Amino acid sequence: MSLVRIHNFSVSLDGFGTGEGQSLESPFGHAGQRLHPWMFATRFGREMLGQEGGGRGADDAFAAQFMPGIGAEIMGANKFGPPGWQDDADWKGWWGPNPPFHTPTYVLTHRPRPSIEMEGGTTFHFLDATPEEALAVAREGAGGLDVRIGGGVSVVRDFLAAGLVDHAHFAVAPIVLGRGERLWDGLEGLESSYDVESVTTASGTTHVTFTRS
Amino acid sequence: MSLVRIHNFSVSLDGFGTGEGQSLESPFGHAGQRLHPWMFATRFGREMLGQEGGGRGADDAFAAQFMPGIGAEIMGANKFGPPGWQDDADWKGWWGPNPPFHTPTYVLTHRPRPSIEMEGGTTFHFLDATPEEALAVAREGAGGLDVRIGGGVSVVRDFLAAGLVDHAHFAVAPIVLGRGERLWDGLEGLESSYDVESVTTASGTTHVTFTRS
Ligand SMILES: NC(=O)c1ccc[n+]([C@@H]2O[C@H](COP(=O)([O-])OP(=O)(O)OC[C@H]3O[C@@H](n4cnc5c(N)ncnc54)[C@H](OP(=O)(O)O)[C@@H]3O)[C@@H](O)[C@H]2O)c1
Ligand SMILES: NC(=O)c1ccc[n+]([C@@H]2O[C@H](COP(=O)([O-])OP(=O)(O)OC[C@H]3O[C@@H](n4cnc5c(N)ncnc54)[C@H](OP(=O)(O)O)[C@@H]3O)[C@@H](O)[C@H]2O)c1
Numbered sequence: 001m002s003l004v005r006i007h008n009f010s011v012s013l014d015g016f017g018t019g020e021g022q023s024l025e026s027p028f029g030h031a032g033q034r035l036h037p038w039m040f041a042t043r044f045g046r047e048m049l050g051q052e053g054g055g056r057g058a059d060d061a062f063a064a065q066f067m068p069g070i071g072a073e074i075m076g077a078n079k080f081g082p083p084g085w086q087d088d089a090d091w092k093g094w095w096g097p098n099p100p101f102h103t104p105t106y107v108l109t110h111r112p113r114p115s116i117e118m119e120g121g122t123t124f125h126f127l128d129a130t131p132e133e134a135l136a137v138a139r140e141g142a143g144g145l146d147v148r149i150g151g152g153v154s155v156v157r158d159f160l161a162a163g164l165v166d167h168a169h170f171a172v173a174p175i176v177l178g179r180g181e182r183l184w185d186g187l188e189g190l191e192s193s194y195d196v197e198s199v200t201t202a203s204g205t206t207h208v209t210f211t212r213s
Numbered sequence: 214m215s216l217v218r219i220h221n222f223s224v225s226l227d228g229f230g231t232g233e234g235q236s237l238e239s240p241f242g243h244a245g246q247r248l249h250p251w252m253f254a255t256r257f258g259r260e261m262l263g264q265e266g267g268g269r270g271a272d273d274a275f276a277a278q279f280m281p282g283i284g285a286e287i288m289g290a291n292k293f294g295p296p297g298w299q300d301d302a303d304w305k306g307w308w309g310p311n312p313p314f315h316t317p318t319y320v321l322t323h324r325p326r327p328s329i330e331m332e333g334g335t336t337f338h339f340l341d342a343t344p345e346e347a348l349a350v351a352r353e354g355a356g357g358l359d360v361r362i363g364g365g366v367s368v369v370r371d372f373l374a375a376g377l378v379d380h381a382h383f384a385v386a387p388i389v390l391g392r393g394e395r396l397w398d399g400l401e402g403l404e405s406s407y408d409v410e411s412v413t414t415a416s417g418t419t420h421v422t423f424t425r426s
Contacts, residue, residue: 013385013421014397015227172226172385174409174421178401184227188391196387198419200411206419208226208387 002139003146006156006168007066010035012177017153019180024082027094029180035173038205039063048100058201062169071145072138073101076155077109080124086111093124101150104141106134108155131162153181161186163193165210172206215352216359219369219381220279223248225390230366232393237295240307242393248386251418252276261313271414275382284358285351286314289368290322293337299324306337314363317354319347321368344375366394374399376406378423385419 011017012035019031028035039045044063046054054060077086085091086109093099102121112126125141127134138147149159159165170183184190194210201207224230225248232244241248252258257276259267267273290299298304299322306312315334325339338354340347351360362372372378383396397403407423414420 013228014395014400172419174404174411176397176400176403178397178399182227184389184391186391187227187389190389191387196417198387198413198417200413200419204409204411206385206411206413 002071002142002144003069003166004135004149004159004164005070005146006149006159006165006170008039008063008169008171009151009156009183010039010171010173011183012173012175014176014178015182015184016177016180017151017156017183019177022078022082027082031177031180034175034177038171038173038201038203041203058199058207059203059205062171062207065169066148067102069146070103070148071142072103073105073148073150074134074138074155074159075105075107075150076152077107077111079150079152079155080107080109086113089113092116092118098122103145104138105150106138106141108134131159131164135159135164153183157183157186160190166212168194168210170208170210172208174204174206215284215355215357216282216379217348217362217372217377218283218359219362219372219378219383221252221276221382221384222364222369222396223252223384223386224396225386225388227389227391228395228397229390229393230364230369230396232390235291235295240295244390244393247388247390251384251386251414251416254416271412271420272416272418275384275420278382279361280315282359283316283361284355285316286318286361286363287347287351287368287372288318288320288363289365290320290324292363292365292368293320293322299326302326305329305331311335316358317351318363319351319354321347344372344377348372348377366396370396370399373403379425381407381423383421383423385421387417387419 019029021029038059041055042060042063043054043056044060081091098120099118099122104123107126109126110128112128116124195213198208232242234242251272254268255273255276256267256269257273294304311333312331312335317336320339322339323341325341329337408426409423411421
């Protein structure tokens, strides 16, 4: 069965998934890199940046679940680009010619544009659709494999609130971010539909997984 | 040196330290007992309720740090009683004749009343004072020992925001509470003045400690 999965979604102790003031220079606003240091210290994270090395411990074990079994990603407009990208006909995402998705990737936006085929198997499609509708399209594109909800914060929240997510992995960074976009808002009682497990790793990150029960 | 300490302060994944709708029947509002099951499963928690048994593992190790070295507690009016207690001349706290503090205990309130001597060494004093002023009074009362900031949420937040806390222990319960009083608001960057450690125990609770660096 094709599952809907979330991976490597970092959140602060106070529940923010991104900082205030997203821009071209600061994709995570005032949070900078502070939500994701755990990931970029892993083998998986380094490889994503085209670098060697990185840890192969528990953080890497979580991080590396990102890819296997995934046939498509759904993301929000604010993950795809900084404020204003929709006015730039040439914007093709943050990730260069060969984005780290390697599958059809569906960008939810109220201003859709024609699809963009990238290197390495990533094609960006643009959809103005409800979460349910977008998921149906992405499942087609995934050819029987799983669909990843890639973020940003509000899209993750919307898919969780709609009860569409089968497995979610959050990495809680031990910081008080103070402002930005809140992940947990509107998700009261989320734990009641899931088996929840937590583990803290040597980096001080607490990995919390929700698996549909 | 006399330290200022916080212990066993439970908070949800989404950062709430109590639920909505505090009342005589529901001291934690709609949160019920869901923030503290980890504590009441320990030997320490059972003993507090006058019961036998309870676990002696990692949760108990954290919980039992509550008492040693403490010479006074400071708490807020909403921890001392439900909304309206200030209109009840006979209200003496939730805890019966022998409260689990066993030291002078300072209740911050805008409507102070005469002190109340209880059994077992607890005396409730009522103070209308700033955190700094209250701490000076509590330090006197503590006779050189440490001062515990006992809660509720807004008092813990106020003392942290004022930079008065040397050590804080939070127990993150793996639930999305959704509404209530937010612990982390106004504490952006708190981690930068502390060494932060996290560990998840078998109960699924993540204990996060802030120790002044
Ligand atoms: N914490 C992490 O691990 C993580 C992971 C990924 C990204 N992020 C960060 O998250 C931030 C972005 O999150 P965000 O919450 O600001 O925004 P987002 O979820 O990326 O995107 C929200 C936007 O997508 C469009 N959209 C969403 N649902 C739609 C629907 N059903 N139909 C049509 N359009 C829809 C709307 O944009 P329009 O109306 O403008 O079209 C909406 O404003 C970025 O800072 C990113 O770096 C964090
Ligand atoms: N999560 C945990 O582990 C934990 C631990 C303990 C308690 N709690 C819960 O926390 C809740 C109470 O927290 P809360 O945030 O609602 O309230 P609180 O922090 O207990 O009390 C706040 C109140 O104390 C008085 N106060 C605070 N600072 C003052 C000052 N400097 N001068 C004079 N008065 C001052 C004010 O009351 P007045 O103006 O009315 O006098 C203020 O509204 C309860 O539900 C309790 O069960 C949770």
